Structure formats: C-alpha cells, structure tokens
Amino acid sequence: MFWRRRDEPVAPAEDAEPAEPSAVVEDEPPVAATVPRPAREARGMGLRTRPSGFGARLRSILGTGEPATEATWDDVEEALIAADVGATTTLELVDAARERFRASGGRSGEDARRALATEIRDRLAAVGSGAFELGGAPSVILFVGVNGTGKTTSIAKLAARLKGEGHSLALAAADTFRAAAVEQLRIWGEQLGAPVIAQRPGADPGAVAFDAVVAAESRGLDAVLVDTAGRLQNKQQLMDELAKIRRVIERRLPGQPRHVLLVLDATTGQNGLLQAEAFSREAGVTGIVLTKLDGTAKGGVALAVADRLGVPIVFAGVGEEIEALAPFDPEAFVEWLFAE
Numbered sequence: 508m509f510w511r512r513r514d515e516p517v518a519p520a521e522d523a524e525p526a527e528p529s530a531v532v533e534d535e536p537p538v539a540a541t542v543p544r545p546a547r548e549a550r551g552m553g554l555r556t557r558p559s560g561f562g563a564r565l566r567s568i569l570g571t572g573e574p575a576t577e578a579t580w581d582d583v584e585e586a587l588i589a590a591d592v593g594a595t596t597t598l599e600l601v602d603a604a605r606e607r608f609r610a611s612g613g614r615s616g617e618d619a620r621r622a623l624a625t626e627i628r629d630r631l632a633a634v635g636s637g638a639f640e641l642g643g644a645p646s647v648i649l650f651v652g653v654n655g656t657g658k659t660t661s662i663a664k665l666a667a668r669l670k671g672e673g674h675s676l677a678l679a680a681a682d683t684f685r686a687a688a689v690e691q692l693r694i695w696g697e698q699l700g701a702p703v704i705a706q707r708p709g710a711d712p713g714a715v716a717f718d719a720v721v722a723a724e725s726r727g728l729d730a731v732l733v734d735t736a737g738r739l740q741n742k743q744q745l746m747d748e749l750a751k752i753r754r755v756i757e758r759r760l761p762g763q764p765r766h767v768l769l770v771l772d773a774t775t776g777q778n779g780l781l782q783a784e785a786f787s788r789e790a791g792v793t794g795i796v797l798t799k800l801d802g803t804a805k806g807g808v809a810l811a812v813a814d815r816l817g818v819p820i821v822f823a824g825v826g827e828e829i830e831a832l833a834p835f836d837p838e839a840f841v842e843w844l845f846a847e
C-alpha cells in the first residue's frame with residue numbers, strides 16, 4: 508500500500524434513490540469569512556524547489572558535454588520510469604522527445620533535455636491542464652478519491668478560492684461514513700462562511716448530494732462542492748455507491764456534475780494510475796487535483812495519469828494551508844520535476 512489506510516465506508520444496502528430532502532441538518536454560519544483571500548498565484552504554483560532526484564539523474568545523463576546518443580535516450584527512459592512516469596507513457600514520451608530533438612537539429616545533451624522538457628509541458632498543456640471553469644449555476648463539483656488523499660482539504664481550498672472570486676457556494680457532506688468527516692467539513696464551512704448541507708452520520712450519501720443540489724438551486728448559488736468518503740478503487744460496492752451519487756445529481760440537474768475531480772496524492776506512485784483508471788470508469792473523472800506535491804520527491808505519476816486518461820490536472824495542492832492550492836501550471840511542474 509502506498510497510501511495512508513483508514514477505515515472504509517460501507518455502501519448502503521438498498522439502492523433507493525432519495526425522493527425528498529429529509530432530516531437535513533444544516534449550518535448557516537455568519538457571512539463574514541475569517542479565512543483570508545487566497546494569496547498564492549499560479550506562477551510557480553507556490554512550490555518550493557524540492558529536488559525530485561530526476562533532475563540530478565538527467566544532469567548526470569545529459570550534462571556531460573557529450574553529444575546525446577541512443578544510449579543516452581535509454582538512460583533517460585530509465586530515469587523517467589524511476590520517477591514514476593510509468594512504462595507506456597515513458598516510451599511514448601522518449602520517442603516523441605527524440606523525434607523533436609532530431610527535427611530541431613539537436614546534438615547536445617542540453618538540446619535533448621530541452622526537447623524532453625518541451626514535450627512534457629506540451630503534453631500536459633494539450634489535455635487542458637490548469638484550466639477550470641465553473642460553468643452555469645449551480646455548478647456541481649464532485650470530489651472523489653482513495654482514503655486520505657486530501658479531498659476535504661482540497662474542497663476547503665477551492666471553496667476559499669471561489670469565494671475570493673466572489674462566487675456563492677455550499678458544501679455537501681456526502682462523506683457520511685464517519686461523524687468526524689461531517690464535522691471536519693462543518694468547521695471549514697464556518698471558517699469560510701459557506702453553508703454546509705449534511706445529514707446524520709450513516710445517511711445515504713446520494714440523499715445528501717440531492718439535498719445540496721436542491722438547496723443550491725433554490726438559493727441561486729453558483730456552486731456546490733460535494734465531499735465523498737475515501738474508498739479503495741478495487742472495492743466495487745463502494746465504487747457503485749459513487750456511481751449512484753453521480754446519478755442522483757445527474758437526474759436532478761442534467762449536465763451535472765460539471766466537474767468530477769479525482770484527488771490524487773502525488774506521493775502515491777504508480778498505484779495512482781490504477782486509481783485514476785478505476786475512478787474514471789465508475790465516476791467519469793473530468794480532472795485531477797494533484798495533492799501533496801510539496802511533500803514528494805516523485806510526482807511523475809501525474810504525467811502518466813494525464814497522458815493515459817487524457818484528463819487535465821486542474822489544481823495542485825502544495826501545502827496544508829487554505830491558500831495552498833494553485834491552478835496546475837505545466838511549465839512550473841516541469842521546472843519542479845527537472846530541478847536538481
């Protein structure tokens with residue numbers, strides 16, 4: 508296991524769709540937010556340079572002053588695999604970078620390095636990384652992922668960002684598995700001055716999502732951010748529950764959820780790709796929030812996920828603080844990945 512293991516939720520036995528909002532426990536905190544406006548901006552993503560090891564390896568392969576050869580590209584391949592980029596993506600990347608290198612008449616290691624950096628950046632940009640539009644109101648944003656990746660924290664961070672931009676929103680506590688999860692979201696809601704739609708612990712998460720969408724519609728809110736319980740991607744019953752939450756939202760508001768954000772822990776390694784594939788299949792992931800980039804020396808899995816799934820990395824989590832969420836910047840990511 509690469510991720511922090513926690514208790515897993517139990518999927519509800521019956522598959523009944525919620526009919527009416529019921530037993531809603533709602534918090535309407537005072538409007539004044541005590542959380543400051545997000546300060547960090549996209550540039551550099553607020554990441555302090557932390558050598559990933561990949562940059563140093565590249566330097567030893569390509570920084571010798573010798574012309575880049577076939578053997579050099581083989582070494583680059585190995586370095587990418589060691590950085591968790593994954594075999595398939597690595598092979599495609601190296602082929603494309605080598606092609607770019609040749610086409611531009613490159614010879615030196617530095618030319619090869621530049622070709623690789625450009626290829627990675629362009630691939631990330633091509634899938635739309637860093638772009639996030641709320642869309643028509645109410646925009647429903649569903650957060651999914653395995654246990655402890657940073658879903659609830661990322662919801663708070665995005666809520667702070669959206670509020671800072673003047674949007675109205677509600678948070679939906681559809682992680683009903685643990686009482687503490689509802690409480691965690693409620694505390695964030697209080698700090699942010701955002702209503703939290705919740706039911707009792709153990710309630711049907713689909714019903715909570717339904718209540719939240721109804722509340723967002725009736726109040727004319729711009730967005731509703733739906734928290735869900737962490738779940739392992741190979742627990743089918745739990746994945747079915749997620750598909751059901753999605754269906755409930757879709758049925759009430761066609762075209763929603765506008766965003767299904769997979770919260771992926773950058774320290775996860777290659778397992779992240781399995782997670783991304785399973786969550787995409789069951790919940791229709793539209794984008795990735797890559798968390799804990801501040802705490803990893805790897806993070807190459809982001810490349811694999813964006814490439815294999817063709818979904819953008821929308822935001823990067825770069826710390827525990829509320830403002831530590833930045834629109835994902837392919838240029839800054841490459842800079843970070845290549846740092847020595």
Ligand SMILES: Nc1nc2c(ncn2[C@@H]2O[C@H](COP(=O)(O)OP(=O)(O)OP(=O)(O)O)[C@@H](O)[C@H]2O)c(=O)[nH]1
Nearest residue numbers: 654655656657658659660737798799824825826827
């Ligand atoms: N360093 C760092 N820590 C983070 C980041 N995002 C979240 N965390 C921390 O990760 C831990 C788990 O965060 P949560 O938001 O509770 O994760 P979760 O996915 O909601 O967890 P479950 O609901 O149990 O599945 C907390 O200690 C967060 O502060 C990040 O970008 N960087």
Ligand SMILES: [Mg+2]
Nearest residue numbers: 658659682688
């Ligand atoms: Mg949570």
